[in-house]
Amino acid sequence: MASQTVTKHRQIGLTDEQVLEMYTIMLKARRYDERALLIQRSGKTAFHISGIGQETAQVAAAFALQKQHDYFCPYYRDYGVVLSAGMTLHELMLLSFVKAEDVNAGRQMPAHFSHRKHHIVTGSSPVSTQVLHAVGIALSAVMDQEDRVAFTSFGEGSSNQGDVHEAFNFAGVFKLPVIFMCENNQYAISIPAHRQVAGRVVDRAAGYGFPGVRVDGNDPLEVYQAVKEARERAVRGAGPTLIEAMLYRISPHSTADDDMIYRTKEEVEYHKEQDGIQKFRAYLLECGVLDEELDRSVNEEVMRELNEATKYADKAPYPSPEDALKHVYAEDGGGI
Numbered sequence: 440m441a442s443q444t445v446t447k448h449r450q451i452g453l454t455d456e457q458v459l460e461m462y463t464i465m466l467k468a469r470r471y472d473e474r475a476l477l478i479q480r481s482g483k484t485a486f487h488i489s490g491i492g493q494e495t496a497q498v499a500a501a502f503a504l505q506k507q508h509d510y511f512c513p514y515y516r517d518y519g520v521v522l523s524a525g526m527t528l529h530e531l532m533l534l535s536f537v538k539a540e541d542v543n544a545g546r547q548m549p550a551h552f553s554h555r556k557h558h559i560v561t562g563s564s565p566v567s568t569q570v571l572h573a574v575g576i577a578l579s580a581v582m583d584q585e586d587r588v589a590f591t592s593f594g595e596g597s598s599n600q601g602d603v604h605e606a607f608n609f610a611g612v613f614k615l616p617v618i619f620m621c622e623n624n625q626y627a628i629s630i631p632a633h634r635q636v637a638g639r640v641v642d643r644a645a646g647y648g649f650p651g652v653r654v655d656g657n658d659p660l661e662v663y664q665a666v667k668e669a670r671e672r673a674v675r676g677a678g679p680t681l682i683e684a685m686l687y688r689i690s691p692h693s694t695a696d697d698d699m700i701y702r703t704k705e706e707v708e709y710h711k712e713q714d715g716i717q718k719f720r721a722y723l724l725e726c727g728v729l730d731e732e733l734d735r736s737v738n739e740e741v742m743r744e745l746n747e748a749t750k751y752a753d754k755a756p757y758p759s760p761e762d763a764l765k766h767v768y769a770e771d772g773g774g775i
């Protein structure tokens with residue numbers, strides 16, 4: 440008989456199929472990320488910003504939400520969130536290569552996700568703007584008397600922006616159905632967390648009158664449970680929740696960063712050992728949801744999809760200069 444530990448996902452309401460899908464999406468996010476980095480280094484794309492080390496929390500959070508119903512206001516490392524919400528590797532690659540067929544018609548920077556069908560709200564480069572957008576969306580859900588929630592994520596550095604505090608305050612006062620998830624990956628570019636925040640990010644929630652929960656971001660089941668409870672609170676009108684997922688940013692800040700200037704190789708290696716995807720894989724093997732053969736075929740399928748997406752996006756045409764003003768004015772046919 441399976442032990443209590445190995446059936447944890449069933450105890451919190453996840454089926455074997457769901458956890459296998461979560462694992463598959465974590466792999467997609469990781470492999471996409473590694474590939475996007477290589478493509479940038481080969482000179483084919485301008486920029487990449489990595490979410491390596493954050494996928495477990497991202498996928499788990501999105502799985503606790505309702506696809507094409509709830510709204511997602513992710514931040515630039517959230518490959519796991521947007522893939523779980525319904526974006527494909529094909530779409531992510533078109534965004535990386537900024538090709539005409541991209542959902543934004545090649546007008547956005549890589550990692551500035553957007554997808555109307557999947558309720559992924561376009562982000563902007565100034566950090567934390569998405570947090571206010573989520574609060575506005577949550578307010579509209581209350582006004583429309585709909586049971587949808589808005590989910591938003593941001594880094595611990597960004598949690599010091601005024602936008603975040605305004606968002607927390609408004610959401611707390613009006614008890615809005617919004618879930619704030621801080622992905623605390625220990626650095627804001629070169630600045631370590633202890634030089635950014637004197638206390639704990641999670642404790643800030645109390646000052647705004649709603650609960651804060653700190654979770655191990657490398658444990659997807661813990662993250663899933665916290666977000667699920669936050670969603671239940673939100674839809675019953677009890678207001679927002681702040682979740683602080685403790686993680687580590689394995690990659691440099693972006694392809695424009697040299698992280699060895701401000702941290703050591705040993706520190707990064709230590710955190711690689713804590714990889715949430717590997718831990719989840721071990722859990723799935725232990726409880727029999729996965730075996731070596733299935734794992735191999737899942738990995739092969741992810742690589743096949745990724746290779747196809749890469750090849751396609753590489754060859755796809757760029758937007759033409761004549762189309763630069765397309766989608767700017769409503770007369771054009773109204774939005775993308």
Ligand SMILES: Cc1ncc(C[n+]2csc(CCOP(=O)(O)OP(=O)(O)O)c2C)c(N)n1
Nearest residue numbers: 564565566593594595596597624626627628
């Ligand atoms: C308002 C604003 N200030 C500064 C920047 C430059 N910038 C981009 S990412 C970043 C670090 C953000 O760190 P954190 O919120 O911890 O997220 P992480 O990148 O570590 O995931 C900064 C300072 C920006 N984009 N917007």
